[in-house]
Amino acid sequence: MSTKTVPLFLQEAMSHPQARVCAACEVRRTALFGALDLASLERIHAHIGSPSLPAEAVLYGRGRQGDAVYTIRSGIVRFERVSESGERRIVRVAGRGDLIGQEALLGRRYMDDAVACTPVEVCRIPATLVDHLGEAEAALLRELMRRWHQALEEAEAWSADLSTGPARRRMLKLLAVLVRHADEHGMIWLPRRDQIGDMLGIALETASRLVSQLKRDGVLELLPASRARLDPDRLDAALDEAS
Amino acid sequence: MSTKTVPLFLQEAMSHPQARVCAACEVRRTALFGALDLASLERIHAHIGSPSLPAEAVLYGRGRQGDAVYTIRSGIVRFERVSESGERRIVRVAGRGDLIGQEALLGRRYMDDAVACTPVEVCRIPATLVDHLGEAEAALLRELMRRWHQALEEAEAWSADLSTGPARRRMLKLLAVLVRHADEHGMIWLPRRDQIGDMLGIALETASRLVSQLKRDGVLELLPASRARLDPDRLDAALDEAS
DNA sequence: CGAGCCGTTGAGGGGATTCAAGCTCAGTGG
DNA sequence: CCACTGAGCTTGAATCCCCTCAACGGCTCG
Numbered sequence: 001m002s003t004k005t006v007p008l009f010l011q012e013a014m015s016h017p018q019a020r021v022c023a024a025c026e027v028r029r030t031a032l033f034g035a036l037d038l039a040s041l042e043r044i045h046a047h048i049g050s051p052s053l054p055a056e057a058v059l060y061g062r063g064r065q066g067d068a069v070y071t072i073r074s075g076i077v078r079f080e081r082v083s084e085s086g087e088r089r090i091v092r093v094a095g096r097g098d099l100i101g102q103e104a105l106l107g108r109r110y111m112d113d114a115v116a117c118t119p120v121e122v123c124r125i126p127a128t129l130v131d132h133l134g135e136a137e138a139a140l141l142r143e144l145m146r147r148w149h150q151a152l153e154e155a156e157a158w159s160a161d162l163s164t165g166p167a168r169r170r171m172l173k174l175l176a177v178l179v180r181h182a183d184e185h186g187m188i189w190l191p192r193r194d195q196i197g198d199m200l201g202i203a204l205e206t207a208s209r210l211v212s213q214l215k216r217d218g219v220l221e222l223l224p225a226s227r228a229r230l231d232p233d234r235l236d237a238a239l240d241e242a243s
Numbered sequence: 244m245s246t247k248t249v250p251l252f253l254q255e256a257m258s259h260p261q262a263r264v265c266a267a268c269e270v271r272r273t274a275l276f277g278a279l280d281l282a283s284l285e286r287i288h289a290h291i292g293s294p295s296l297p298a299e300a301v302l303y304g305r306g307r308q309g310d311a312v313y314t315i316r317s318g319i320v321r322f323e324r325v326s327e328s329g330e331r332r333i334v335r336v337a338g339r340g341d342l343i344g345q346e347a348l349l350g351r352r353y354m355d356d357a358v359a360c361t362p363v364e365v366c367r368i369p370a371t372l373v374d375h376l377g378e379a380e381a382a383l384l385r386e387l388m389r390r391w392h393q394a395l396e397e398a399e400a401w402s403a404d405l406s407t408g409p410a411r412r413r414m415l416k417l418l419a420v421l422v423r424h425a426d427e428h429g430m431i432w433l434p435r436r437d438q439i440g441d442m443l444g445i446a447l448e449t450a451s452r453l454v455s456q457l458k459r460d461g462v463l464e465l466l467p468a469s470r471a472r473l474d475p476d477r478l479d480a481a482l483d484e485a486s
Numbered sequence: 487c488g489a490g491c492c493g494t495t496g497a498g499g500g501g502a503t504t505c506a507a508g509c510t511c512a513g514t515g516g
Numbered sequence: 517c518c519a520c521t522g523a524g525c526t527t528g529a530a531t532c533c534c535c536t537c538a539a540c541g542g543c544t545c546g
Contacts, residue, residue: 495540511523
């Protein structure tokens with residue numbers, strides 16, 4: 001499917017099997033450790049785990065002392081907060097190639113609940129590991145800041161786009177976000193109705209009505225297992241006329 | 244008002260007058276360059292400007308190539324976005340001691356319009372300057388990431404707290420944010436009604452009604468020049484019963 | 487003094503919420 | 517095998533909160 005990014009002879013040179021896996025990893029080019037050269041990779045390989053989680057699994061909880069950062073290899077993760085008043089709000093989502101839980105690198109507590117939306121594969125990178133690298137690898141730090149920037153951009157765009165205007169337009173913009181995380185078959189993950197509600201700040205019934213309406217309009221086609229296919233042209237058209 | 248943080252003899256040792264100003268700066272302890280030692284300060288002094296801006300001045304515009312970061316010495320700055328549909332949304336605010344425009348360090352475009360809410364004093368720090376320091380000063384990079392973390396936290400909290408629930412509760416939570424930026428006299432900056440609207444995602448008339456109501460309830464006391472005093476106890480009480 | 491901006495308040499309508507009922511579907515156990 | 521159950525989704529009806537439209541008052545400024 002994708003060509004290897006590392007020449008064969010270099011792979012041979014690596015003693016540890018995990019190092020080979022990392023070197024060949026498809027998300028590596030876009031992931032945090034894409035900034036590292038192969039030598040560095042070799043040095044740290046032993047510490048990196050690559051767990052898989054089922055949908056709805058909690059990666060980490062808000063307030064917990066951060067001990068690791070994660071690179072998402074596949075799947076979608078959402079960030080939740082619960083207000084003092086007890087309502088849940090989903091503040092953003094992350095997908096393949098994204099780095100999450102960066103606050104662990106600062107020895108801080110996690111900011112949000114991170115929950116798997118779909119089955120998720122991640123690389124787990126202990127926070128201390130990056131500490132030790134930090135002194136030497138300036139490129140890594142730069143890449144790290146780029147990630148931080150990206151997260152902030154995402155969070156601000158989320159709040160600007162998804163929590164303003166009539167419910168239908170918010171729903172359409174949410175779909176526009178979700179297509180960015182479409183899988184290889186062009187199918188998107190469609191949240192449960194109450195989750196859509198928590199993303200857009202609307203009632204779950206309203207979310208349901210909107211989904212039904214978009215289904216009738218031919219924008220959205222519902223499939224089993226929280227999946228859906230959507231018509232890009234009709235989505236654009238709908239977004240336009242929602243001005 | 245505040246005691247000097249730098250012994251006199253050290254100030255004497257500094258050749259450049261700007262270096263003295265920086266060393267004595269009251270926000271320095273909490274600002275980005277608090278992480279730098281005096282020697283570093285001495286080295287970079289020449290490049291730092293400290294302009295003042297009137298209220299409503301635009302510090303930088305979204306999309307512009309970033310060329311400098313700013314530390315806010317006094318005043319309040321808001322971050323705006325305009326959606327494709329033409330509506331303005333204020334995604335967060337920053338105050339004294341905050342670092343803004345960090346994306347410039349990555350050679351990126353500014354994410355938002357940054358606009359002065361009150362008269363504002365800043366330190367302007369060229370992006371290249373930090374580049375040159377970057378290799379040597381690990382402490383600075385760590386501090387930088389802490390700022391990034393803080394901005395993200397702010398943005399997420401903003402969207403979680405201020406764009407959900409009934410309008411009155413959002414208004415109260417906005418006031419809770421604004422008291423954090425209160426001046427030395429305990430007075431807060433109260434946005435114009437349309438700005439409140441853009442912060443909370445409500446109509447300006449609704450914002451006006453809420454302000455009037457809070458005034459009647461004794462929570463808020465309006466003063467000239469977009470200033471206000473608020474009763475902390477009554478604010479808490481109001482927040483409680485808004486559950 | 488008229489023009490324009492900002493804020494306030496009222497009236498009316500509409501979109502979203504709330505309350506409620508019914509539907510599908512998967513899992514469970516008689 | 518099938519009733520039973522509960523979770524998730526849909527749809528309807530009534531209510532209400534907020535938006536829109538509108539008029540008006542205070543203030544500054546040319």
